[in-house]
Amino acid sequence: MTNKHGKDVYIDDLGVKKSKVGIYSRIFVILCRIFSIILAALGILAFVTGNFGS
Amino acid sequence: MQKEQIKKRVYEVIEVSSIGDASSRAYDVLMTTAVIVGMIPLTLKSDNSYTYAIEMLTTLIFVIDYVSRVWTADYKMGYKSFKAYIAYILSPMALFDFLSIVPVIYLFTPVGASIGLLKLFRAFRVLKLIRYSKTAVVIANVLRKVKKELLAVLILIIIYIFVSAMLIFQLEPDLFANFFDALYWATISITTIGYGDIYPTTNVGRLITMVSALVGVAVIALPSGMITAAYISEISRKKSKYEL
Numbered sequence: 001m002t003n004k005h006g007k008d009v010y011i012d013d014l015g016v017k018k019s020k021v022g023i024y025s026r027i028f029v030i031l032c033r034i035f036s037i038i039l040a041a042l043g044i045l046a047f048v049t050g051n052f053g054s
Numbered sequence: 055m056q057k058e059q060i061k062k063r064v065y066e067v068i069e070v071s072s073i074g075d076a077s078s079r080a081y082d083v084l085m086t087t088a089v090i091v092g093m094i095p096l097t098l099k100s101d102n103s104y105t106y107a108i109e110m111l112t113t114l115i116f117v118i119d120y121v122s123r124v125w126t127a128d129y130k131m132g133y134k135s136f137k138a139y140i141a142y143i144l145s146p147m148a149l150f151d152f153l154s155i156v157p158v159i160y161l162f163t164p165v166g167a168s169i170g171l172l173k174l175f176r177a178f179r180v181l182k183l184i185r186y187s188k189t190a191v192v193i194a195n196v197l198r199k200v201k202k203e204l205l206a207v208l209i210l211i212i213i214y215i216f217v218s219a220m221l222i223f224q225l226e227p228d229l230f231a232n233f234f235d236a237l238y239w240a241t242i243s244i245t246t247i248g249y250g251d252i253y254p255t256t257n258v259g260r261l262i263t264m265v266s267a268l269v270g271v272a273v274i275a276l277p278s279g280m281i282t283a284a285y286i287s288e289i290s291r292k293k294s295k296y297e298l
Contacts (some may be wrong), residue, residue, distance in 0.1 A: 025077045028067075032080035036087040039111060043091035046105050050098035 065126035068119065070186060082186050088115045092154070092179045113158040116179075120151045147185065153178040192292070196284045207276050214273065215240040218266050226259045244270035 071078035092112035127142035
């Protein structure tokens with residue numbers, strides 16, 4: 001299938017055509033996971049310091 | 055990617071994930087985490103630096119989520135019109151989404167009693183979880199099925215509470231400072247909680263309390279039975295749907 005939007009496709013070092021959409025998705029997933037971990041850590045810290053801290 | 059394609063993809067991501075959609079799944083996990091962590095400040099007596107960071111981060115996430123949902127409202131509502139955006143903004147889930155953003159206002163304004171109350175709006179965030187839980191959807195369907203019956207029982211309970219409160223208020227005027235106290239006593243009696251902080255001293259008052267307790271056992275148990283029956287019927291409906 002031809003892609004009318006050349007900007008969405010790039011050729012990697014091995015000469016394989018790859019979609020940038022896939023990369024954006026991967027970045028999005030990683031960002032979501034990072035934010036989830038940061039939030040969970042903040043939540044635990046807030047709960048522990050708020051209830052058991054001096 | 056064209057604008058419409060991006061919009062459609064954003065809609066797919068913010069909606070509950072379908073099998074194999076890693077982005078949507080990661081987004082669901084992030085939103086669920088944000089909702090749960092966003093309520094942690096409610097478990098603390100006072101705010102600290104971590105709660106401030108939580109409030110800022112969760113509100114940022116909720117604002118992005120709300121804007122994305124409003125932007126893709128035409129996909130959600132199933133028709134492309136300006137009315138779709140208005141209908142979506144006024145829908146219960148969109149209102150809960152909006153209320154979950156409101157608590158951030160108190161961080162930027164001098165603390166006052168009314169502003170402090172905004173903190174309580176954080177509790178609305180838990181309603182955002184409904185969209186990510188299949189069980190919550192089943193419970194919502196069950197409640198929708200028996201809403202008329204539940205409303206009838208609720209009206210019956212309210213009438214009984216008012217009548218018994220009026221009777222006891224007239225029979226034992228020294229016991230209650232105002233009618234609200236009598237309403238409180240009637241509610242505590244009919245629900246069979248019985249804290250015992252207010253109790254009748256005359257025989258007629260005690261008789262009303264006994265009747266209230268007996269009516270309470272019968273009336274309060276009614277909704278539980280209705281909900282259980284509707285829940286079982288919903289589960290069997292789902293099972294037969296999968297078996298077909």
